[in-house]
Amino acid sequence: MNAGIADTHRRGLSRDTTSSNDAANAPRLGRTRVLRPRVRITHRALLVTVGALLALRIGDAAAQASAVLDERVTQQSIGQTICRPGYAETVAPPFDELMAHKDRMLAARGIDADDVAAFALDRRVPVMLGGSPDAPANLDLLPWSGPQGERRKARAAATLKRCVCEGKLSLAQAQAVIVGNWSAVYAGFGQASCDVSRLEFATRDDDGVDSEDSRRGDAHARQR
Template sequence: MNEGKSDRRENAHRISHIESTPHRRTASASWRAWPTRTARNAAIAALCIWTTSYWNAALAQHKSMLDERVTQQSVADTICKPGYADTVSPPLDEMLAHKNQLLAERGIDADDSTDYALDRRVPIVLGGSPDALENFDLLPWGGHRGERRKELLTAKLKRCVCAGKMSLSAAQAAIAGDWPAQYAHLRRASCEDDQPGRATDSDDDGS
């Protein structure tokens, strides 16, 4: 009889141990993941502080590059709205005229025009002016400072802004400043807590 009671107590102990194990494992996994999330958030916060400070110092000279319709309060109805850039972009022939003018000013042969992109210093999807001459630039498509690379970074910054992880002004400062120097750091930053894999897209640098 005593042996039966002992067996029942032992079985109860085993069941209790089995039921509690997954919870301990889950808690342990969450604890291990916590420093990673904290580090990512701290990195984004530090970057936002730096870029906002830079932007505030240089805002006066950059105002002409911005679209006054796009503010921190209006991002949901403007740049974060699918297809927004297409609705405000100038006609193609007007864009080609701007590109040809820049090519001529920089002494680039027309035969080499396909190697260059008409760039906006602050892209439309980050609140840049669609048609201000001050916002236009000419960049090679490839290379460390090329348009392909900048487009990848622009898409990442837009996701950060639309996810509420970065302010519009911080994103504008990052892309209008020395973005190639900040490229690797910015591309590694995670702007979607529920999709951590998206932060690894820095493997493709677009060059």
């Protein structure tokens, strides 16, 4: 009789233990089911956040581009604007205004008066490639000579303009080159090809041309 009671007691304990385990596990199962939608929601929120940040960066880039470009010059209007002879001169501001702006920039950068002639007023996007002729954001200073100098940049810009006007390069491609690593113009670019994908670093110093261009002085700014 005692054995029967003990067996009944053990079965009761087993049922109680199983019930307790089920009760303890139930919340865990419930929590597991709830976690999945939360993960999805978090993932969607992350995607939305990243998308918003990318949109802001793209918007900033577009705003910067619009600050240096001339809205009158588009791919459709190049025949009436930059590819028309004398266009740059017709839209250029008075020479004295440009030189006054150059003087302010030189003073702001603490450049000594003895070194003024070594610097040129530069347009980040030249007028001949659709850059704004007078927007402050498009104006900068560059040394006249050297691999990063205004002389070489002006030559690269003239070559790019020719390619655009001959229909071998789009205006947007030319602008991308001139605001990027424009000094990477390979030796035969101007003579044989307008394929900007083949650009290589130019290493020739062209000292003779530097001396000739330096004599022209800032008057060259009118043509860019």
